Amino acid sequence: xxxxxxxxxxxxxxxxxxxxxxxxELLEKKPNADVVNLGIGDVALPLTPLVQKALAEGVEEMxxxxxxxxxxxxxxxxxxxxxxVEYQKYGFGLKEIFITDGINPxxxxxxxxxxxxxxxxxxxxxxxxxxxxxxxxxxxxxxRLPCLEKNNxxxxxxxxxxxxxxxxxxxxxxxxxxxxxxxxxxxxxAKQHKAILIFDAAYDAFIRSxxxxxxxxxxxxxxxxxxxxxxxxxxxxxxxxxxxxxxxxKETGLLEYFHLRQDIKTNGVSYPVQRAGLAALSKEGxxxxxxxxxxxLRSAKEIKSLLEKRGxxxxxxxxxxxxxxxxxxxxxxxxxxxxxxxxHIISIPGKGFGECGEGxxxxxxxxxxxxxxxxxxxxK
Ligand code: PLP
Numbered sequence: 001x002x003x004x005x006x007x008x009x010x011x012x013x014x015x016x017x018x019x020x021x022x023x024x025e026l027l028e029k030k031p032n033a034d035v036v037n038l039g040i041g042d043v044a045l046p047l048t049p050l051v052q053k054a055l056a057e058g059v060e061e062m063x064x065x066x067x068x069x070x071x072x073x074x075x076x077x078x079x080x081x082x083x084x085v086e087y088q089k090y091g092f093g094l095k096e097i098f099i100t101d102g103i104n105p106x107x108x109x110x111x112x113x114x115x116x117x118x119x120x121x122x123x124x125x126x127x128x129x130x131x132x133x134x135x136x137x138x139x140x141x142x143x144r145l146p147c148l149e150k151n152n153x154x155x156x157x158x159x160x161x162x163x164x165x166x167x168x169x170x171x172x173x174x175x176x177x178x179x180x181x182x183x184x185x186x187x188x189x190a191k192q193h194k195a196i197l198i199f200d201a202a203y204d205a206f207i208r209s210x211x212x213x214x215x216x217x218x219x220x221x222x223x224x225x226x227x228x229x230x231x232x233x234x235x236x237x238x239x240x241x242x243x244x245x246x247x248x249x250k251e252t253g254l255l256e257y258f259h260l261r262q263d264i265k266t267n268g269v270s271y272p273v274q275r276a277g278l279a280a281l282s283k284e285g286x287x288x289x290x291x292x293x294x295x296x297l298r299s300a301k302e303i304k305s306l307l308e309k310r311g312x313x314x315x316x317x318x319x320x321x322x323x324x325x326x327x328x329x330x331x332x333x334x335x336x337x338x339x340x341x342x343x344h345i346i347s348i349p350g351k352g353f354g355e356c357g358e359g360x361x362x363x364x365x366x367x368x369x370x371x372x373x374x375x376x377x378x379x380k
Contacts, residue, residue, distance in 0.1 A: 019039055035346060055272050079094045081282075090215070106229050122134065126353060175323060180219065184220075188221070206319055224251045227247065300322070303375060313325075332358055
C-alpha cells in the first residue's frame with residue numbers, strides 16, 4: 001500500500017487540535033477553570049421547534065413505510081422551496097440546484113471537476129478548507145489573495161490569470177463581507193480569464209449591510225462564472241444534522257459533468273434531514289431561524305463594542321458572528337495563550353487562517369446568553 005503523497009503535504013499541526021491541546025494543558029494545571037469558548041464556530045442553541053417537529057415526522061414516516069434511496073441531487077420538494085424562497089428571481093431551474101450534506105462536502109464535490117493543473121486563487125486569511133483541499137487534489141499553483149486591514153480585508157483580483165478562485169463572503173475569520181462593487185470586480189475578472197468563482201456563502205443569513213448582496217447572482221454576468229454554496233449549518237443550526245446546497249448555473253457549462261460526478265459518487269442526503277430543511281425554509285421556519293441568527297449577532301455587537309470601549313480595534317461582527325480583534329503588542333499565538341491562561345477564554349489565533357491573519361485573533365459569537373455574559377465580564 002502507498003499513501004496518497006498529497007496528505008503528507010498538509011501541516012500535521014492542525015489548528016483545532018493544537019488549540020484543544022493547549023486548553024487541555026490549562027485544565028490539567030487548573031482543573032476547576034471555567035473555560036469560555038469563543039473559539040470554534042459551532043452553534044450554541046438547540047434546533048428550533050419547527051425543525052425538530054419536521055425531523056421527527058420524517059423519521060415517523062420512515063417507521064411506517066420504506067423510504068429508500070432518494071435522488072442524488074436532492075428531493076424536488078426541497079429544491080423547489082429553495083427556488084421559491086431565493087433563486088427563482090434569478091431564473092434558475094431545479095436542475096441547477098444540488099442538495100448536499102453541507103458546504104464543506106459540497107466544495108469538495110465540485111472541486112473534483114477541475115484540472116489538477118488549474119491556477120487557484122485563495123484568500124488569506126480564510127477558512128482553511130480551500131487551501132487544504134487544493135493541496136490534497138494536487139493543485140499546486142496556488143496564489144494567495146491577501147485580505148489586509150488596509151484593503152478592508154477584501155481581496156482584489158490579481159494581475160495574473162487564475163482559473164479557479166475560492167471566495168468566502170462574509171469571510172471567516174475576518175467577518176468582513178464583499179459589497180456589490182467588490183463582487184463585480186471578481187465577476188468581470190472571471191469572465192475576462194474564463195475562470196470559475198467558488199462562492200462560499202455560509203454566513204449569508206448574517207448579512208445586514210445594505211451594499212452587501214446576499215447572493216452573487218445579483219451581479220450581472222455571475223451566472224457564467226460563479227457557483228454559489230449555501231448551508232443550513234449556521235443559518236438554522238444544522239451543523240449536527242448536515243444539510244446544504246449549491247447552485248450550478250447551466251451557463252458555466254459544468255452541469256453535465258457534475259450530474260455525472262454525483263451519480264457516481266453520492267447517494268444523496270437523508271430524507272428526514274431534507275424534510276427538516278423544508279421546514280426551516282417555511283415562513284415560520286425562517287422567522288425562528290432568524291431569531292437565532294439575531295441572537296448571535298447581538299452577542300457579537302455587545303462584545304465588539306466592549307472591546308472598542310477598552311481601546312481595541314476590532315473588525316467584523318456586523319455581517320457575521322465573528323470578531324477580528326487586532327493585536328499590537330505580541331503575535332497571535334502568544335495573545336491566544338494570554339487570553340487562555342489569564343482569562344480562561346479560548347480564541348483562535350489569526351495565523352491559523354493564513355499568514356496574513358497574523359496580528360489578529362478571531363472571537364466566535366456562536367454562544368448562548370450565559371456564555372455571552374461570562375465573556376463580557378472577563379473581557380471588561
Ligand atoms: N464554509 C465556511 C466559510 C465555514 O466557516 C464553515 C464552517 O465553519 C463551513 C463552510 C462549513 O459548512 P457546512 O457545515 O455546511 O459544511
